[in-house]
Amino acid sequence: MGSFYTYFDSKDAIFRALVQDMSEAVKVAAREAIVPDMQPLEIERAALQAFLEFAGEHKEVYRIIDEAEFVDPLSYRDHYETVAARIRERLEAGGAKGELRDGLGEIETWALMGMNVFLGLRFAIWREQGDPDSDEVARAANAMLARGVAR
Numbered sequence: 135m136g137s138f139y140t141y142f143d144s145k146d147a148i149f150r151a152l153v154q155d156m157s158e159a160v161k162v163a164a165r166e167a168i169v170p171d172m173q174p175l176e177i178e179r180a181a182l183q184a185f186l187e188f189a190g191e192h193k194e195v196y197r198i199i200d201e202a203e204f205v206d207p208l209s210y211r212d213h214y215e216t217v218a219a220r221i222r223e224r225l226e227a228g229g230a231k232g233e234l235r236d237g238l239g240e241i242e243t244w245a246l247m248g249m250n251v252f253l254g255l256r257f258a259i260w261r262e263q264g265d266p267d268s269d270e271v272a273r274a275a276n277a278m279l280a281r282g283v284a285r
């Protein structure tokens with residue numbers, strides 16, 4: 135453990151670096167799933183599917199991020215605000231292209247992120263035999279985004 139302190143000043147600094155690293159890994163997984171010329175809803179589907187697959191392979195991501203709320207609240211908030219900024223950019227870009235509704239903002243951004251976080255918890259972290267795979271979950275969430283839940 136002593137060698138860690140060559141690179142970090144404290145346990146808190148190590149933990150902050152770990153939260154940053156996990157946050158970056160989530161971002162990279164989502165970005166790698168997005169290809170040029172994807173439509174905005176397809177981007178959201180692909181990003182969610184990549185997140186679900188990442189979370190399924192790295193179940194510790196939830197524990198680390200959740201622990202940050204108590205160990206380093208600023209890192210915790212920064213993680214979610216950074217993710218929200220990426221989602222908002224995508225929603226705004228879709229609106230600018232005329233492919234999504236105009237005026238999508240903070241509320242829609244955080245609602246979409248909340249949906250993704252809890253889908254990850256249920257279908258990646260708490261995955262059970264017989265559950266739909268990440269593609270099916272992402273497609274169902276995407277259909278809900280496209281059509282809403284009203285009749």
